[in-house]
Amino acid sequence: MWEYTDKVREHFLNPRNVGEVDQPDGVAEVGSIACGDAIKLSFKLDENKRIQEAKFKTFGCASAIASSSALTEMIKGMTLEEAQKVTNQDIATYLGGLPEEKMHCSVMGKEALEKAIENYQGAPAKEPGAQIVCECFGVTDREIERAVRENNLTTVEDVTNYTKAGGGCGNCHDAIRQIIERVRAEAKPAATPKMTNIQKIRMIEEALEREIRPSLKHDGGDIELIDVVGNRVIVAVRGACAVCKASESTLKLFVEAKLRELVSPDLIIEEVAP
């Protein structure tokens, strides 16, 4: 039996926003019945261009249904720009985590959201130039590249857990391995200190927003970037973190490690003097 969090169970047993939005502004379908899961997502904007209503129909396991339910709850009230920033990790975090083998459910939600927004904006639904790598599940190189980049994947097994690619006949394992190597090789030069200070600050902000804040918020905490001086990143902790005795080690072990991995390996994190 899968180890689901109470939140996954709850969203599966009482899913929010099941159905299809009447006269939607954006709609998308991803996955297929043959793959074992599929989602149809539709949304409607209000006069301020914020998502007023979002609904889903999902064929799939409990975590696919829970991920869809969570996604529709999360994006309500967001602008499309904000919604575009929602990552599959955010969906998983919202649900208190998903079993590693089920991460592809959150990826599917993210893809549906992206395609629904593209559908609203009138952009092509298929990424141009994308090549199918995994024939069994119809997964493209672009999808694998993105999953590797956004979730820092290192093995074929990781990629299968997140995208399903490689979970069938296994013929594409070499191709997946090559994509992992390529993406990781590309990621490294970006992290060398050739960047300008503005670029560095932007990347730190983005890493905080995408990777770090959701985890801290999960425990009732938050973090704010105060300044960047050379390689010193000066931050202030907020909420539960401000009174938490473990916050110092959280900063070193988690925040600093994440920033070093995502931005530059020589960053040093410092808490602003109270």
Place this chain on the structure above:
Amino acid sequence: MNTVYLDNNATTQVAPEVLEAMLPYFHEYYGNPSSMHSFGGQVAKKLREAREQVAALIGATPDEIIFTSCGTESDNAAIRSALATYPERRHIVTSRVEHPAVKVLCAHLAGQGYRITELPVDKNGLLDMEQFVGSLTPDTAVVSLMWANNETGVIFPVEKAAELAHERGIPFHTDAVQSTGKIPIDLKKSMIDMLSFSGHKLHAPKGIGVLYVRKGTRFSPFLIGGHQEKGRRGGTENTPSIIGMGKACELAARHLSAENSAVRRLRDRLEEALLARIPQCRVNGDILQRLPNTTNISFEFVEGEGILLLMNEYAICASSGSACTSGSLQPSHVLRAMGVPFTMAHGSIRFSLSTYNTEEEIDFVIEKLPPIIERLRGMSPYWTSVAQACASV
């Protein structure tokens, strides 16, 4: 809430009589049956009785019974023994729908240079006997075919297959884990050389298995050690479990007719009611050549894990062949081998009954399952379009 346990092909409850028979052999009569003193000797006597009870269930003689730790050990021991007996032969014949205990072992042996023929099955899960005969060669070291399939309950004609293999001088092994105690087995009348089964599928505890080896069949042990089991399986005997296994086999022999009447009736009642009340579903596997306790039903446009978890809310236990529950990304290899479309395989549920199930339990499932399927279909993007298409006809 009372548990409604319809997952007896996964494992079964230990029968109260079995537990009772076993208990004294943990703390009271704990002697080693190999000891010279009568404290151990009395346990050896009890093991002899158990061996007789086991042999009687399958029409064997007691010295043809080897106790092992599980069905998987029995399967491994049988196949490896045949390979050791004919080291010059490099070919194994099996089927695409075997249990992992045989299937994964054969894949492993393929890695060591053995040639494996995995016989296909038709859409009902049945073998083509002509194709079977065609697969047998002078190089074939062993045939291993399951007696009944764990997922669909489909029965293979293993007695006939064993004869055909024998005519060509090829040893025949069958994994009878699912069929033992559910359908009559009489090995006196068959040419089967080796047969495996497991205690926990017939109301004995987990951790005890049996390997039958026909008298005259050469056997090369898998576990090498002491003289136990006449040197065919080293290791101090699991005395309480062997005694429990004996009792369970005695009970199974007694319940065999009930299994084929009362249990079959309950299974048919469940199957007929679900097929009648739920649109777009079908039974997987041949409905005649099938165990009396098993039904495997596919509910189209929904995914099995969701069904299992919603049934779980009512404490109803069953299994699914869907990808999500298998831990892999593909639905069950058995359903795929039968050519069941993925759309059907993902929504497959196996109900497997035992003599402990009641009519009330079956009626409870018949009442609770249709709304569960309807609810999941209400969330499925595929169901709406199908429902609309049907309505417009």
